[in-house]
Each structure stands twice: as structure tokens, then as C-alpha cells.
Amino acid sequence: MIFFIDVAVIFALIAGIWQFREPRQAKFGNLTAAGALTCAFLLVLYRHEIMDMGIVIASLLVGGLTGFAVARSVSMIQIPAMVAFQHGAGGAAAFVVSLVELTRATNTLDEVSEISGVIGLTIGAVTFSASMVASAKLSNRIRQTPHILKAHNYLLSIALGGLFMVGVSSFYSSTSDMALILYLVQILLSVFWGILFSIRIGGADMPVLISLLNAAAGLAASFCGVVTGSQLLIAFGATVAASGSILTHVMCKAMNRNLFRVFFPEQKRPMDIPEKDERSSTLLSAPASEDAEASAVVQGLKKAATAILNAETVIIIPGYGMALANAQMNVAELAQWMVAMGKDVKYAIHPVAGRMPGHMNVLLAEAGVDYDMLIEMETINFDFRYTDLVLIVGACDVVNPAAIDVENTPISGMPILMAHQAKQVVCCNFDDKPGYSGVENSLYKNCNTIMLPGDAKKTINQLLASLSDQQHKAPNVKVSALYLMDG
Amino acid sequence: MANLLLMTGVFIASFIVGTLLISKVPSLLHTPLMSMTNAISAVTILGALILFSVETSVVEKVLGALAIITASFNVVGGFAITDRMLRLFKEKRTNEQSPY
Known part of the structure; x- marks a missing residue:
């Protein structure tokens, strides 16, 4: 009977995920999954007699209310940092539960549970520290560029060996005091390993790291379920692990990176090239100080x-640079203006645009863009050759034709958006320097590319002003009326 | 042993079903999906609850409370943020779109 109730709850969870195939139903899917988790929670309450109800309720309130308050206040650009932080919280819960179950004197665990406990402890602690580093990087509390120590790979391997040794010896330890010390050493070592592991990963590789941590958090929950003997925990954890694994795979494929190479890069990667994304702080003064340059900018804007x-037909290609310049609203405004003019406007979304899988879609949704204007790469790549104009805003590597034309670059073979096939390209990037990969973007030098360097927000605003200016010279009553209605 | 088999079975079955379902999710929804599965991974809250099902020492009480706080932060925050995000996704607006 117990088994069937459990299966029913697991099915409810699956039904929740099932509804994620469609944006309209996803909201109910989320609620269904939340409901399934609540049912599981109530089931555990019903089946086990809880001793310290006061402590449980107080802790629930503290954690729950904090979580809710934070979730209400974060902006969409902070979502990756927030999700990473929550992964960390989940990892912490997993290793604490494993630790208590392992060291508790009142119950004796069988061998399987003991091994799972140690694994859950390790994965939980690694997830915790790696997620905290990822979260700090994503929220710019620490530098996003990779921090590489001397002999980083050796340190990682040695620490990994240490984890294995300590884990095994805790299994064979004779006294419970000895075991406790070994468990604590294991936790410290895991935390150290997690930091070492994620500190080296740069901003643009974050989508892979965050997906992997998602899988790790699920796995930790599953092992935790073995120790506590709860099938619900195992099943829920396994589902999350599956999700994280798939997203990791999707991200790696979209970046043309081998998972192993993302996390264990060859030491001599060209890291001295400054990362494009990091320059947001210096965005304000565009290179328009001299008159000649200023007039060139005006010329470019006019063109x-x-x-x-x-x-x-217009396709907009947004990149993370747009989010850094906080230009989503302005881009959406420009797009709406073009739609009002009767143009066919779409957004092309590269899978790795943003800092976590699908991040760009959420950023644009926040700016009020309808989701049926957001087209995935595989679908829209056929349309570029029939497109009059491509508007690039803060994207570089994902439109670099070198990925197709040039061999032996870090991006060779990476799937890109075929912006170069369009009749004309307008590029509102900060500058014409290479992106994160360090590969020169040949698209910038094409004769049909108009470069508008500078802060994207400013550029788009100038573009809008210039457009309405030109429109006033040739007024189109119908269009203006439509636009006014929108504004 | 039977227990181990059952647990392995539950893990593998859930993993396979999860894989099949999640590969159908469009990339448009990958961020909400990850945010939701992130909330689900805080299912360790069940384990934290079970910790309190027997007599506990002071240290165990503190650790158990810590586990419940972190897990409930994760679960409530995760579902709330996913809900907020999904509410942002809007279909075609009232103004006319050009015929495609």
C-alpha cells in the first residue's frame, strides 16, 4: 500500500514535468510539482512521529519565508546567481542529513546505506561549495574570469584521491569517534574540492557548470534517500539528476565543448584575452571623443x-552583452516599433545566450516580448538567407562565421546563428574586439555590416530617435497612430 | 538485498522517465525547468524531517534544524521564482502582427 501511494506521488511529479512541454501549461506544471512535493512532505509527517515539532515548524518558517522573500525580489538577470545559490542550499541540506544519519548512535545502518551516506555527504558538500562559488561569480562578487592555480589539475586529482581514501577508511573505521572525525575531514575536503573545481570556470562556461550542479544536487538527494530509506527521495532526486544531465549535454553541444574540457581545460588556454562580458563597468564612455569619430557614429546611425x-524582414540576435548593458527594454521597444511599421520581426535565440540554459528567453519575456517571437537556433537558421536585416545586440561568438570557415579555433564546429547570410547586418556591440573565445569575428569586417560600437542601451535609443526623425520627414499616419497606441 | 534492488530500480526508473520527459521540454523553458528541478532537489527536506523521528541529541537538533532551514529555503524559493518567471511568458499581444 505504502508503495502505491509513493508511486502516485511520483506520478504527480512526473505530470508536473510533463506540462513543461508547452509555455502555457508550464505554470500549472510548476504548481503540480509543488503539490507533489507537499504531498510527499505530508506523507512523511503522517508516517513518522516527529519528536520536536516546535523546532521543525520554526525552521520551516525561517527557511521558507526567507526563500519566498528572496524569490520575490530578485530580477531576472540575477536568476542564474539565485539558482546557483539555491543549489548550494540543497547541497548543504543533503550533506547535513547524511552526516546526522551516519553518526547517529541510535540506529545501525547496513553497508549499502553507509556507503550511500558517505557518497551523499561528499556530493552534497561539493555541490554546496561549488554552487556558492558559482553564485558569487554570477553575481559579480568575485571575478568571473577563471582563477587558475599552478598545477590546478594535479591539485584537483590529489584532492579527489584524498576524498576516495578518506571515504573508504571511514567505512572501515573501528570506533564511532574515529568515524566522526573522518566524516568531518571528508566534508572539509569536499568543500575544498568544490571550490577548486568551480573557481577555474569562466563566465561564459557558467551554463554548463550550473546544469552540472543541478544534476549533482539531485544525485545528492537520491543518495540521501538511500540512507534515510525513503523511496520518494530517491525518485525525486533521480528525476532532477536526469534533468541536470540533459541540460548539461545540451549546453555542451551548443558550445561545441567536450564536458571534460570545460572542467579540465588545458593549462595553456589563451586566457590573457580579456573577456568581452566583463567590460560592462567601462561601458559609459563610448569611443566617440573625437569629432571624426563622432561624425562616423552619426553616419553609422543614419545608415x-x-x-x-x-x-x-528583420531578425534580432540578442547576446549577454545586451543584458549587461540592460538594453532589453529598449530592444523590445525598437522591435515593437518595427512590428508597428508592418515588418516581420523575430528574435533568434542561441542556446547559450545568457548565463544559464534558456536565460535569454526569460530576460526577453521580462521585457515584455511575446514568446512566439523567440525562435530557437535550429528553426531560424534556415530563414537568415531570406532576411533583409539582422540586428545584433551584444552577441559575438554565436554569430562568428569563423566557427564554420576557419579550422582549429576554439569555436570551430560550434553551431552558430547564420547572421552573415542576411542581406544586411547592424551590429550594436560594445566594440569590435573578439568575444569570450578570443577568435576575431570576421562578420564585423563584411561590407554589408554596419557597426554601431558603444553601450547598447544608448545606441538603441539613438537609433530609435534617428528612426522617428527620418519618419517625420516622410510621415506615415497609420503607422504613427499604431505606435502611439502601443506606447 | 531486496531493498537494494528496489531502491536501484526506483532510481533507474525515475531517471529514465525523467530523461524521456525532459528531452521534450523546449529550450524556451529551460531556465524555468532548471529552477523548478532545483526546487525539487530540495526534497532532502523529507530526509531532514525523518531525522526528527527519533530521540535527538542537541547537536542533532541543531544540524536537523539547519538542514530544514536550507532545504525549505531552496524549495519555497525555487517554486516561487519559477512561478514568477512563468508568469512573464506572454503569448501574442493584442496589437496586430504582420502576416507571416
Whole structure:
């Protein structure tokens, strides 16, 4: 009977995930999953007599209310940092539960539970520390560029060997005091390993790291379930592990990276090239100090405005640079303006645009863009050759034709958005330096590319002003009326 | 031994079903998906609850409370943020789109 109730709850969870195939139903899917988890919680309450109800309720309130308050206040650009932080909290819970179960004198564990306990302890602690580092990196509390120690790979391998040794010896330890000390050493070593592991991963590889941590948190929960003898925990954890693994795979494929190489890069990667994304702080002063350059900018803006006015089909390619310049709203405004002019406007979303899988979609949704305008890479890549104008905002590597044309670069073979096939390209990037990969972008030098260097927010605003200026010279009543209605 | 087999079975079955379902999720929803599964991974809260099902020492009480706090932070925050995110996804607005 117990087994069937458990299965029913697991099915409820699966039904929740099932509804994630469609944006409209996903909201109910989320609620269904939350309901399934609540049922599981109530089942455990019903089956076990809880001794310290006061402590349990107080802790629930503290954790729950904090979680809710934080979830209400974060902005969408902070989502990756927030999710990473929550992964860390989940990992911490997993290793604490494993530790208590392992060291508790009142119950004797069988061998399987003991081994799972040690594994749960290790994975939980690694997830905890690695997630905290990832979260700090994503929220810019520590530098996003990779921190590489001397002999980083050796340190990691030695620490890994140490984890294995301590784990095994805790299993064979004779006294419970000895075992406790070994468990604590294991936790410290795991925390150290997690830090070492994630500190080396740079900003653009974060989607892979965060997906892997997702899988690790699920795995830790599963092992925790073996120790506590709860099938619900095992099943829920396994589902999360599956999800994290799939997302990790998807991200690696989209970046053309081998999972192993993301986490254990060859030591001589060209890291001295400054990362494009990191320059957000210096965005304010665009290189427009001299008159000649200023007039070049004005010329570029005029050309771009004309190109936009003449285009019938437009594809916008947003990159993380757009989010850094906080230009989502402005881009959405420009897009809406173009739609009001009767143009066909779509957004092309590269899978790794942003800092976690699918991040760009959420950022644009926040800016009020309808989700049916957001087109995945595989679908939209056929459309570029029939497109009059491509508008790139803060994206570099994902539109670099070198991925196709040039061999032996870090991005060779990486799937890209075929922006170079469009009739004209307007590029609102900060500058024309290479992106994260360090590979020169040949698209910038094409004769049909108009470069508008500078802060994307400013550029888009200038572009909008310039457009309405040109429109006033040739007024189109119907269009203006439509636009006014929208604004 | 039978117990081990059952647990392994539950793990493998859930992993396979999860894989099949999640590979159907469009990349549009990957962020909410991860945020939701993140909340689900805080299912360790069940384990933390079970810790309190027997007589506990002071240290165990403190650790158990810590586990419940972190896990409930994760679970409530995860579902709340996913809900917020999914509410942002809007379909076509009222204004006319050009025929495609």
C-alpha cells in the first residue's frame, strides 16, 4: 500500500514535468510539482512521529519565508546567481542529513546505506561549495574570469584521491569517534574540492557548470534517500539528476565543448584575452571623443536607420552583452516599433545566450516580448538567407562565421546563428574586439555590416530617435497612430 | 538485498522517465525547468524531517534544524521564482502582427 501511494506521488511529479512541454501549461506544471512535493512532505509527517515539532515548524518558517522573500525580489538577470545559490542550499541540506544519519548512535545502518551516506555527504558538500562559488561569480562578487592555480589539475586529482581514501577508511573505521572525525575531514575536503573545481570556470562556461550542479544536487538527494530509506527521495532526486544531465549535454553541444574540457581545460588556454562580458563597468564612455569619430557614429546611425526603414524582414540576435548593458527594454521597444511599421520581426535565440540554459528567453519575456517571437537556433537558421536585416545586440561568438570557415579555433564546429547570410547586418556591440573565445569575428569586417560600437542601451535609443526623425520627414499616419497606441 | 534492488530500480526508473520527459521540454523553458528541478532537489527536506523521528541529541537538533532551514529555503524559493518567471511568458499581444 505504502508503495502505491509513493508511486502516485511520483506520478504527480512526473505530470508536473510533463506540462513543461508547452509555455502555457508550464505554470500549472510548476504548481503540480509543488503539490507533489507537499504531498510527499505530508506523507512523511503522517508516517513518522516527529519528536520536536516546535523546532521543525520554526525552521520551516525561517527557511521558507526567507526563500519566498528572496524569490520575490530578485530580477531576472540575477536568476542564474539565485539558482546557483539555491543549489548550494540543497547541497548543504543533503550533506547535513547524511552526516546526522551516519553518526547517529541510535540506529545501525547496513553497508549499502553507509556507503550511500558517505557518497551523499561528499556530493552534497561539493555541490554546496561549488554552487556558492558559482553564485558569487554570477553575481559579480568575485571575478568571473577563471582563477587558475599552478598545477590546478594535479591539485584537483590529489584532492579527489584524498576524498576516495578518506571515504573508504571511514567505512572501515573501528570506533564511532574515529568515524566522526573522518566524516568531518571528508566534508572539509569536499568543500575544498568544490571550490577548486568551480573557481577555474569562466563566465561564459557558467551554463554548463550550473546544469552540472543541478544534476549533482539531485544525485545528492537520491543518495540521501538511500540512507534515510525513503523511496520518494530517491525518485525525486533521480528525476532532477536526469534533468541536470540533459541540460548539461545540451549546453555542451551548443558550445561545441567536450564536458571534460570545460572542467579540465588545458593549462595553456589563451586566457590573457580579456573577456568581452566583463567590460560592462567601462561601458559609459563610448569611443566617440573625437569629432571624426563622432561624425562616423552619426553616419553609422543614419545608415542603420535607413537600413531598418527599408527592411521588410528583420531578425534580432540578442547576446549577454545586451543584458549587461540592460538594453532589453529598449530592444523590445525598437522591435515593437518595427512590428508597428508592418515588418516581420523575430528574435533568434542561441542556446547559450545568457548565463544559464534558456536565460535569454526569460530576460526577453521580462521585457515584455511575446514568446512566439523567440525562435530557437535550429528553426531560424534556415530563414537568415531570406532576411533583409539582422540586428545584433551584444552577441559575438554565436554569430562568428569563423566557427564554420576557419579550422582549429576554439569555436570551430560550434553551431552558430547564420547572421552573415542576411542581406544586411547592424551590429550594436560594445566594440569590435573578439568575444569570450578570443577568435576575431570576421562578420564585423563584411561590407554589408554596419557597426554601431558603444553601450547598447544608448545606441538603441539613438537609433530609435534617428528612426522617428527620418519618419517625420516622410510621415506615415497609420503607422504613427499604431505606435502611439502601443506606447 | 531486496531493498537494494528496489531502491536501484526506483532510481533507474525515475531517471529514465525523467530523461524521456525532459528531452521534450523546449529550450524556451529551460531556465524555468532548471529552477523548478532545483526546487525539487530540495526534497532532502523529507530526509531532514525523518531525522526528527527519533530521540535527538542537541547537536542533532541543531544540524536537523539547519538542514530544514536550507532545504525549505531552496524549495519555497525555487517554486516561487519559477512561478514568477512563468508568469512573464506572454503569448501574442493584442496589437496586430504582420502576416507571416
